[in-house]
Amino acid sequence: MEEIVDRRIIRTKQMLRKALMELIEQKGYDGISVSQLTEKAGLNRGTFYLHYRDLQDLLDKCADYMLEGWMNVLKNFNPLEVHNSKYLNEPNPQIVEIYEYFKQNSWFFKVILGPKGDPSFPSRMKRAMRDHLERNRVKLQLKDEDFLVPSDYIHEYVLSVNMGILQHWFETDMSKTPEEVAIISTRLAQLGPLASSGVEKLREPNKPWSHLKG
Template sequence: MTIRYDRRQVKTKQQLLQALLTCIEQKGLDHVTVTDIANVADLNRGTFYLHYQDVRHMVQQIMNEKIDILTELIKQVDPYEHGQYADQNIPYPRIVAILEELSADRQFYTTILGSKGDPSYVLHLKKILTGALYNKFELHIPGTSSAPVPTHYLLAYMTSAAVGMIMYWLENNLPETPNEIGAMIMNIANHGLIVSSGIREKPQSHK
């Protein structure tokens, strides 16, 4: 009985989520009401209130769930391991896993983070990603005063660039696979913008 009830809950939440995204795409998040969502989902308002307090609470709760998943995936990223894959010119599997998760939820991210959603969620996502990356990198980067770029500036640049690149990919209907985008991110991270853009050739390794 419990399993059947849980499945019903999951199905109902999925209906509500799909209805939310449809409503945002039609009229923008600021104008979406509980009644709108219930009508599109073909459910009553009481069913909505069994799960969420209001529209903003629904969006925040779902966003938190998505961010928790992404944070756990980011925790598995190892800068040194990434470097080993980069040396072989192979996309780092743990980065590809993050991209696969994002592509699976493409409609959610493009709708909530898009022009009809709420820009504050983009800033919130960047803040969470920066924190997760900083916690990861500070374990591996000495952070000495001799470093050309201080770690906090480096991470601010990396997260803004990565989020912008990924959003562009999602908004353009995923023309590349997660593996291909992973290769691009690896290329930029490993060789920088000048080499990745083709302005300067990649330095040849000396054996």
């Protein structure tokens, strides 16, 4: 019986999260009331207040839930594998898993990062990612003197590039598969923007770029 109740609670929360995102996409967060939300979800107001204080509490907990899921995917990611040259032409499975997570939960991320979403959420994503990068630095036993440039600049570069790729992917309706985006992000990480765009080929015409597929 307890298991049935737990499943009902999980389902109720999922319905409220999805209804919230649909309404934000339609009206923007400021245009939503609890009554509109519960009507959209097919639930009553009493059920809503069993789980959340107000709409902001729902939005915050929804964001926490999604960020926790993202961090769980990143937990086993090996940053050293990003520089494995074989992934210039084939997708890195660990990076594919990350983009699969965003695709499966695009109903949330696409809206929250969109024009009617929560403007503070990208900062929350960056904070979570910054903590993850710092944990990796400790795990790999990298010291400040090991860095060619200050670590905070590296963190900001990684954060900005990956957030930009993710937002562009959503803005283009995820027209590329997670596998294709994994290769794109790997090429940018390994080759940098100049070599990835072919500009370096103009300077070094004999550079063997032909092994990279378009």
